[in-house]
Amino acid sequence: MQMEKKDIRSLTKEQLREFFVAQGDKSFRGNQVYEWLWSKGAHGFEDMSNLSKESRQMLEAHFVINHINVDQKQQSADGTVKNAVRLHDGLIVESVLIPTNTRTTACVSSQVGCSLDCTFCATAQLKRMRNLNPDEIYDQVIAIDQESRQLFGRPLSNIVFMGMGEPLMNYNNVQKAIDKITSPEGMGMSPKRITVSTSGIPKMIRKLADDEVKFKLAVSLHSAIDEIRAEIMPFSANFPLRELRESLEYWYAKTRSRITYEYVVWKGINDDQKSIDALVKFCKYVPCKVNLIEYNPIDDGKFQQADSEAINNYIKCLERNDIVAKVRRSRGKDIDAACGQLANKS
Structure with missing residues (x-):
């Protein structure tokens, strides 16, 4: 045998x-x-x-050596590159290289599919098949670093865990991968250049704080009203905003690190003044900034990008309350590489 x-x-x-x-x-x-x-x-x-x-x-x-292979590569008109990454067992995840004039960001996946059920996200429709191992996460970053050097003549400068999966539902493996990425024996990258984005699991946010991590934290918020948030992110009914807020206050008390809120504005869902006022109030609990993200349709008529007037109202009200807010234009939409679009269509 x-x-x-x-x-x-x-x-x-x-x-x-x-x-x-x-x-x-x-x-x-x-x-x-x-x-x-x-x-x-x-x-x-x-x-x-x-x-x-x-x-x-x-x-x-x-x-x-269970190394990944980049099965397929697509490049967007705006320079964004999407990799279809084949794992040793034949499953596929996607990762994205996002270039700007000054830096290159890797958007990496942490699960095959996703543990959660956000109704606006293509990845969530796949359901979770398995967690990625630390080396599979690390390999995605190495592959994008090599592409950045080849295509743009510079090394990778930033990493965001905003690809497929909920990173905090694969906590230990994500932590081990980041340890490798930041180790002098790995890539030697500063943890300050890494952002882990979560849909908001209070218990795991507290654990991050207790573990004294040095990377940045982003939270996919999308509404500061429980009923609306539970409609677009059904799992969040188990984690009311009060619990999320308390975990973020705990995070800030421990780390002194400002939170980034990722926030998509949809027509007829969260584009009214009540939603704006609720976000402003939520932002006052912990030092933060808000990224208002352009929505990328996933063939579902329920979710439509809000009018520019609604976005401008958000910006005005946030800035009036001394909260840093930016509109993030999506990159790689023409190759389904934009936020919420990763679904292994290849």
């Missing part, structure tokens, strides 16, 4: 060192392999050129 090979990237550096000692080899070989796996992004053991042929064959006999 053939031994099932283990995913080598599930091992720590110490475990790799112990493996080599157990095989009668030197422990520093574990350091070399670890560097190949993470800093150098090796796809196969044959790439590890400073190891002997015997060592490479030994690794091949015991382990696999």
Whole structure:
């Protein structure tokens, strides 16, 4: 009976060192392999050129490297690139490279499908198939960094966890991936350049604060009125805004880090003065800024982009109350790469 090979990237550096000692080899070989796996992004053991042929064959006999493959790449008229990423088990997620004149942002996925049920989001219609492993999240970032260098002549500057899935429902793996991305043994990126976006799960926001994370937090709010929020984000009926607010106050008290609220305005849903007043009030609890996001239709007539007058009313009322607000124009709409559109149509 053939031994099932283990995913080598599930091992720590110490475990790799112990493996080599157990095989009668030197422990520093574990350091070399670890560097190949993470800093150098090796796809196969044959790439590890400073190891002997015997060592490479030994690794091949015991382990696999479950590396992602970019199956399909689409580039938008505005320069945005969408990757269809095939995982080792054949499932596919999508990630996006978003370039501007001054920086390049990677929008990465944390789940195949999504655990939640937001009615305006294409990904939520897929339902969750599984969580991504830390290395699968890390690989998406590496792939986009390489594309950024090739296409735009500069390295990746920012990462947002706003692709497929709810990052806080895959908490441990997202944390491990970010640890790798920010480690000198990985990409060495500053955690201040990373934003994790959640639909708002109070218990997990408190856990983030307790774990003293250094990255930024964004919350998909979309309404500061419980009834409206529960209609567009049905799961949120279990997490009333009062609980969300208390968890964000706890987050700020612990981290002193300002929250970003992601907020889409829809015609006939949250484009009235009552909704604006409720958002202004909610914003006063914790230092924050608001990104008003252009809506990207997902073939459902229920949700329509609000008129520009409604958006302007939001901006005026927020600014009048000294709350920073920006309108975020969507990128990559022509290739279904914009916010809420990732649904593996490829």
